Amino acid sequence: LDASVIRDDHHFYIDAMLDAKARLFLLKLGDLLVNHHALLVKEDIFFLYLDEVKSLLENPLDMTELIEKRKKEHAAHEQMSNLPRYFGVPEPAHLKEAEKYMGAIEENDDNSEHSIKGLASSSGTYTGKVKVISNTKEFYKLEKGDVLVCKTTTPLWTTLFQTAGAVITDAGGILSHSAIIAREYEIPAVVGTKISTNKLKDGDIVMVDGTNGIVTLLNE
Missing domain, CATH: 3.50.30.10 (Phosphohistidine domain)
Known part of the structure; x- marks a missing residue:
């Protein structure tokens, strides 16, 4: 029986590869939005939500001010150490089960x-x-x-x-x-x-x- 260890590779192909392909597609859209003066650089597209990107493709607007604000928020969030571990009020039994994983x-x-x-x-x-x-x-x-x-x-x-x-x-x-x-x-x-x-x-x-x-x- 032939076999192959693919555990680490599977993370690349299932998790990373999808993101990698999506990134190339979004950067192409970023180029398009730069050409229409909505963004300063194509990478700024990653600071927008999907519905905002869709709206910009239909009606390009200058988003540089909003993007600068979100960049500052992103930098601040990266420094946060006490992020919430859950939302709502889970039962103690649910928390105990979750801790196993x-x-x-x-x-x-x-x-x-x-x-x-x-x-x-x-x-x-x-x-x-x-x-x-x-x-x-x-x-x-x-x-x-x-x-x-x-x-x-x-x-x-x-x-x-x-x-x-x-x-x-x-x-x-x-x-x-x-x-x-x-x-x-x-x-x-x-x-x-x-x-x-x-x-x-x-x-x-x-x-x-x-x-x-x-x-x-x-x-x-």
Whole structure:
């Protein structure tokens, strides 16, 4: 029986490729709207809603003022750390079920000054130095044996797992990308802590207990 591992590739073809094709199409529309003086540059189309784009194609108007406003809002939103985790008032049972897959909805009541609780996702213990990685531009910071601390990971982050000694994430459950890849690389992982990127900083020394889902801060 012939077989092929396509898990990481499937994310590219199903998730990324659709967006990539749509992006090329939208950039063509952006060029058209630049020619009609509705936009300054074609990439500005990504700061508009679909109904606004449709309206502009029928009746081009100068949207530069609105787009500048949205760019500033976007930059501000990128700096927000306490985004709402859900809307409405879910039942406690629903929250408990969601935590299995999404990680902590609220900070664990058992957390302390030196201890963070999360989901036990890849067994084993490891003690090492923290590196908080916020985005792909910071990949260079991670050195061999560092503890990777991040909000979550995607297939693009897989290369870091051969360098990291352990992994801690804010979001994600036991079936998240972070948890699965950590198990494959046989490094301890505690995921879904909600607060790791806020509480931990570069250079902190932590013990990651992936068997029990506990991160212990060991700084003097």
